Amino acid sequence: MISHHEALEKVLATATHFGSEKIPLLESLNRILAEDIFADRDFPPFDRVTKDGIAVNSQALENNKTSFKIEAVYAAGSPQGILNSLENCVEIMTGAMLPKNCDSVIMYEDIEIKNGIATLQTEVKPRINIHRKGSDRQSGEKVLSKNQRISAKEIGVLATVGTSKVLVKKLPKIAIISTGDELVNVEETPLPHQIRTSNTLSLFAALEKEKITPTLLHIRDEKDIMLQQVENAIKNHDVLLLSGGVSKGKFDYLPEIFEELKVEKIFHRVLQRPGKPLWFGKQQEKNVTVFSFPGNPNSTFVNYHIYFIKWLTKSLELEDRNSEVILNTAVDANSNITRYLLVKTNAENGEIKAELLNENGSGDLISLANADGVILLPPEKVFEVGDLVEFVSF
Ligand SMILES: Nc1nc2c(c(=O)[nH]1)N[C@H]1C(S)=C(S)[C@@H](COP(=O)(O)OP(=O)(O)OC[C@H]3O[C@@H](n4cnc5c(N)ncnc54)[C@H](O)[C@@H]3O)O[C@H]1N2
Ligand code: MOO
Numbered sequence: 447m448i449s450h451h452e453a454l455e456k457v458l459a460t461a462t463h464f465g466s467e468k469i470p471l472l473e474s475l476n477r478i479l480a481e482d483i484f485a486d487r488d489f490p491p492f493d494r495v496t497k498d499g500i501a502v503n504s505q506a507l508e509n510n511k512t513s514f515k516i517e518a519v520y521a522a523g524s525p526q527g528i529l530n531s532l533e534n535c536v537e538i539m540t541g542a543m544l545p546k547n548c549d550s551v552i553m554y555e556d557i558e559i560k561n562g563i564a565t566l567q568t569e570v571k572p573r574i575n576i577h578r579k580g581s582d583r584q585s586g587e588k589v590l591s592k593n594q595r596i597s598a599k600e601i602g603v604l605a606t607v608g609t610s611k612v613l614v615k616k617l618p619k620i621a622i623i624s625t626g627d628e629l630v631n632v633e634e635t636p637l638p639h640q641i642r643t644s645n646t647l648s649l650f651a652a653l654e655k656e657k658i659t660p661t662l663l664h665i666r667d668e669k670d671i672m673l674q675q676v677e678n679a680i681k682n683h684d685v686l687l688l689s690g691g692v693s694k695g696k697f698d699y700l701p702e703i704f705e706e707l708k709v710e711k712i713f714h715r716v717l718q719r720p721g722k723p724l725w726f727g728k729q730q731e732k733n734v735t736v737f738s739f740p741g742n743p744n745s746t747f748v749n750y751h752i753y754f755i756k757w758l759t760k761s762l763e764l765e766d767r768n769s770e771v772i773l774n775t776a777v778d779a780n781s782n783i784t785r786y787l788l789v790k791t792n793a794e795n796g797e798i799k800a801e802l803l804n805e806n807g808s809g810d811l812i813s814l815a816n817a818d819g820v821i822l823l824p825p826e827k828v829f830e831v832g833d834l835v836e837f838v839s840f
Pocket of ligand 2: 719720721722723740742744745808809
């Protein structure tokens with residue numbers, strides 16, 4: 447059996463690129479940029495007026511002039527206006543181009559207008575209330591970087607530089623497959639010996655967070671049917687996420703089926719809990735990666751985050767999103783395997799502290815719902831309150 451560390455290295459070594467595609471801007475939320483984005487013009491593109499009021503020439507202010515004849519009124523969206531006499535002013539609105547011969551804007555609150563004359567009510571500074579052309583970014587400067595995740599903020603930047611179609615990383619096509627004759631659908635009332643399938647739906651929801659909509663498939667514990675359905679899934683997907691059927695049970699056919707379908711076993715069984723029977727492999731010919739998670743719900747969910755999410759993160763060239771937290775509860779004995787323990791995290795005095803949750807084994811998915819993630823405790827070590835430990839969030 448291999449260690450968690452070796453298993454993760456082997457998983458990450460198979461990370462794959464899926465290419466890129468152009469999609470409409472509003473569909474790109476949460477996707478990953480596949481190219482750098484540059485300013486198509488200066489930002490702002492012209493000297494932009496930032497207050498509603500009047501525009502004047504600063505010479506007049508410096509000469510202590512306090513009354514200005516209004517020559518014209520310009521709205522935002524009208525072409526650049528002009529001040530003909532430097533003694534006068536023009537009315538101007540927020541968002542308009544600063545008119546020619548003007549370099550100062552005085553807001554309406556600081557003037558009084560009577561009979562076409564604007565009179566200062568207070569002392570004002572010259573050359574203010576203008577957002578200078580190119581002062582945020584110059585034309586041609588980089589505004590967003592390749593491999594950045596697109597949030598609502600990036601959508602705004604993409605819009606302002608005119609990217610109506612965005613080049614994003616393609617995502618893998620994924621099938622989630624459950625096995626086990628004890629499983630029924632969520633709409634059904636289980637018989638006393640049955641349970642409702644939950645792993646498939648929690649994985650489906652977890653993948654939706656990654657903007658991946660997977661195919662859902664349930665396969666009965668019948669070897670021939672399993673073989674045919676897994677073969678089909680391999681033909682049409684880049685990744686298979688299976689849950690159940692990989693330990694030592696009489697109906698745990700998956701390892702044999704993978705062998706028959708030329709899915710190369712990279713490892714089976716890891717020195718870890720939960721998830722000791724984890725099976726991982728690759729169908730080289732079709733370039734399909736297979737994560738076969740042990741069926742206990744917490745085992746599937748935790749191993750999805752420990753292995754699959756790290757694999758996806760590397761495949762999409764994203765930064766690893768995991769962190770370290772401070773242990774707030776002592777952990778009893780040391781262990782000869784890597785342990786993943788459910789924790790609730792709290793921010794205290796600028797530090798993130800992790801409190802262990804009571805869990806009733808890896809079938810206890812109700813306790814899983816209270817967890818913010820797991821801490822990873824490597825083997826052969828004793829852990830005390832205050833120790834810094836690796837944290838994988840859900
Ligand atoms: N002799 C041994 N028995 C077991 C071992 C072992 O090493 N030797 N390992 C145990 C561990 S650890 C785990 S985890 C399980 C994993 O077994 P399988 O991957 O074969 O999973 P199943 O037996 O099919 O199911 C286990 C458990 O999980 C429930 N399950 C399965 N799929 C779903 C689903 N989609 N939604 C909700 N729950 C699901 C299933 O009903 C079982 O209760 O093996 C141990 N045994
Ligand atoms: O991996 Mo199993 O989840 O320890 O029960």
